[in-house]
Amino acid sequence: MQFSLLILGSPYSSQSVGTAHRFAEATLESGHSLYRIFFYHDGVYCGNQLSCPPQDEPNIPAQWSALAAQHDIDLVVCIASALKRGVIDSDEAERYEQSAANLAANFSISGLGQLIDANIHSDRVITFGP
Amino acid sequence: MTLHIVNKSPDQTQCLKDCLRVFRPGDGLLLIEDAVYGALVNSPYAALLQNRPLVYALIADIEARGLSAMDTGSIKRINDKQFVDLTVQHSPVQSWY
Amino acid sequence: MAPKRTLIVCRKPPYGNALAREALDVALTAAVFEQPLAMLFIGDGVWQLLDQQDSAGIKQKNHSKVISAFPLYELTELYIDADAMQQRQLSHDHFVVAVKPLAADELGDFIARFDTVLSF
Numbered sequence: 286m287q288f289s290l291l292i293l294g295s296p297y298s299s300q301s302v303g304t305a306h307r308f309a310e311a312t313l314e315s316g317h318s319l320y321r322i323f324f325y326h327d328g329v330y331c332g333n334q335l336s337c338p339p340q341d342e343p344n345i346p347a348q349w350s351a352l353a354a355q356h357d358i359d360l361v362v363c364i365a366s367a368l369k370r371g372v373i374d375s376d377e378a379e380r381y382e383q384s385a386a387n388l389a390a391n392f393s394i395s396g397l398g399q400l401i402d403a404n405i406h407s408d409r410v411i412t413f414g415p
Numbered sequence: 416m417t418l419h420i421v422n423k424s425p426d427q428t429q430c431l432k433d434c435l436r437v438f439r440p441g442d443g444l445l446l447i448e449d450a451v452y453g454a455l456v457n458s459p460y461a462a463l464l465q466n467r468p469l470v471y472a473l474i475a476d477i478e479a480r481g482l483s484a485m486d487t488g489s490i491k492r493i494n495d496k497q498f499v500d501l502t503v504q505h506s507p508v509q510s511w512y
Numbered sequence: 513m514a515p516k517r518t519l520i521v522c523r524k525p526p527y528g529n530a531l532a533r534e535a536l537d538v539a540l541t542a543a544v545f546e547q548p549l550a551m552l553f554i555g556d557g558v559w560q561l562l563d564q565q566d567s568a569g570i571k572q573k574n575h576s577k578v579i580s581a582f583p584l585y586e587l588t589e590l591y592i593d594a595d596a597m598q599q600r601q602l603s604h605d606h607f608v609v610a611v612k613p614l615a616a617d618e619l620g621d622f623i624a625r626f627d628t629v630l631s632f
Binding site: 416417430437442507509 | 555629
Binding site: 286288300301304307308310311312314315317409410411412413414415 | 420422447448449473475495496498499500502503506508509510511512
């Protein structure tokens with residue numbers, strides 16, 4: 286079965302981001318596939334490469350990047366949610382004349398249409414609330 | 416049949432109560448994160464959740480909170496892969512938070 | 513790909529949390545993609561529908577103005593939790609758009625008709 290996930294919680298504030306990550310791993314272990322993981326609302330902070338957690342805590346953006354690299358999963362942060370929260374890729378940084386970009390590896394920044402597309406192409410869309 | 420996923424303790428938000436208002440016989444209900452406190456037989460909300468079929472709670476969340484040895488009565492404890500199985504068996508899947 | 517029947521469930525009052533507004537943005541996007549969509553306002557979510565919202569003082573965009581534009585996007589499958597409406601002593605005259613009431617014993621069957629439920 287093809288799954289997509291909608292992630293709304295803020296990493297380091299809400300457990301739901303961790304639950305979603307475990308769920309993602311369990312879907313793959315069960316032989317299902319992940320079409321897209323869409324980060325919306327405070328979930329977009331999962332794409333902040335500049336997160337510097339202490340050594341005994343998980344680097345949540347890096348965990349998602351690694352999962353995407355290993356299983357070729359599409360990680361999308363919603364552009365409207367991300368830009369106003371300061372999560373930005375190099376193209377948008379240039380457009381808005383910002384001095385730096387911080388979108389983590391294997392994430393892309395795109396519109397809500399990617400959530401609608403994920404819904405069309407997936408058997409299940411599971412929401413992980415904040 | 417719908418799968419309802421609840422992630423807040425019953426005292427924290429209205430979501431469990433709202434969920435139970437739309438819950439139909441045959442629907443599934445999964446308690447995750449802080450909602451697992453509601454799985455305890457000694458919870459003030461036990462009457463709402465005990466002795467219903469198809470009510471589940473995530474083991475990892477029960478263990479994390481020090482609740483493993485406490486009585487969860489009729490509520491089935493499931494692991495992450497069984498969580499995935501529930502979302503395969505049910506449609507739609509509705510999250511309450 | 514067959515269109516998916518999608519329901520957006522709104523349980524938050526407007527302004528206090530961005531999720532209320534973000535749900536509307538998802539609805540508007542789905543409409544642009546011509547995906548069949550319904551919205552259900554439950555619990556405190558019914559407050560989103562009130563007419564006469566004036567958000568200038570809190571420097572936020574007017575929530576009800578977005579909802580009042582829904583018919584222009586052919587977003588007309590709008591449903592409300594009749595119990596929540598009654599508990600708050602609201603009538604259809606208070607609302608910025610036409611919504612169809614669903615009784616408590618209809619809600620579960622209604623939700624089960626959809627392929628996807630997105631909750632906000």
